Amino acid sequence: MEHSEMSEIDPVLLRKVPFGLLLADRDGRVSWLNDAMAQMLDAPDLELLGRSLGELGDPAQRLLTGESRLVQIGNSRRWVSRETHRAADGSCLYVALDVTAQEQLAEENARLHQQVEDLKLTDDLTGLPNKRAISQALDLHVSRSRRYQNPLSVVLVHIDLSALSGIQPLSSDPVVLAVSRFLRDRLRWVDQIARWEDNLFLLVLPETTEADARGLLDKIAGEQESMLLPESYAEMRPKMAFGLACWKKGDDIRTLLRDALHDLRGDSGA
Secondary structure, eight states: OOHHHHHHHHHHHHHHHSEEEEEOOOOOOOOEEOHHHHHHHHHOOHHHHBBBGGGGGGGHHHHOOOSSSSEEEEEEEEEEEEEEEEOTTEEEEEEEEEEHHHHHHHHHHHHHHHOOOOOOOTTTTTTTHHHHHHHHHHHHHHHHHHHOOOOOOEEEEEEEGGGGGGSSSSSSSHHHHHHHHHHTTTTTTTOEEEEEEEEEEEEEEOOOOOHHHHHHHHHHHTGGOOOOOOGGTOOOOOEEEEEEOOTTOOOOHHHHHHHHHHHHHHHTTT
C-alpha cells in the first residue's frame, strides 16, 4: 500500500481500527502507527515515531516480524496474526491482529471435544463398547464373582492384519468391522464384546467355565472360513489368536487381563 493511498483514508478511522497498523519508511523508521499498534508495542506513539525498527527492541521485533505467533505484549502472552506489505517506494506497512480470544476459544473447543471423546462408551467403527465401557462392565462381573463365586471367563482376540501390510489403498477398517460382526454373532445374549484396541477385541463371558470358554473358542476358530468379507478383501482372510483367563479367588480386572494377555502371547507365539 502506497503512503499516498493511506493518506486518502480518514486518519481518524485508521487510528481507531481494532488491529495494529505501523508504517515504516524506506530507511526502516516508524513514520506512522495507530492506537492499537501503540498499545501492542506498550509505548506511546510519540515515543515511537522516527525510531528505527531495530531500536524498538526484541518485543517489537517479535510482534512485527517474528516467526512465532505467540508473543509477549506488555505483561501478558498473546496470539497475534501478522501481515507485511511492502510498497514500491521501499516503505513497509505492518499489520498485526490480536487473535488471543479466537485461539483461546479454539483451545477450549479442543478440550471439550477431548472430554466428550473420553466419555464416549462406543467404538466409532464397530459400534461395540469401547475399553472404557467394557472395563466398567467387567468390574461389575468380577464383583459378582467375588460375592457369589460364579464362574467368569474373559478372552482377548487378536486380529492378524499382516496380510494387509504394504497394500494401498486398502484400509484395515472393513476387516476389523467384519471380525467384530463375526464374533458378536457367535456369542450368547449375556456375553459382551468390546473393541479393546485397534486389532484387539475383549470378550466377557459370565457364568462360563474354562471348559465352556475353550469350547466356544474352538467353535469360533472352526468357523473362521465362513466370515463374510468385502470382495476386495476375500483373499486376505485375517487370522485370529485367543488369550483366555478364568476368574479365580483374588483376581481383579488387572490380573484377569494380565493372564489373558499372557495366554494370548503363548497362543500367538509372541
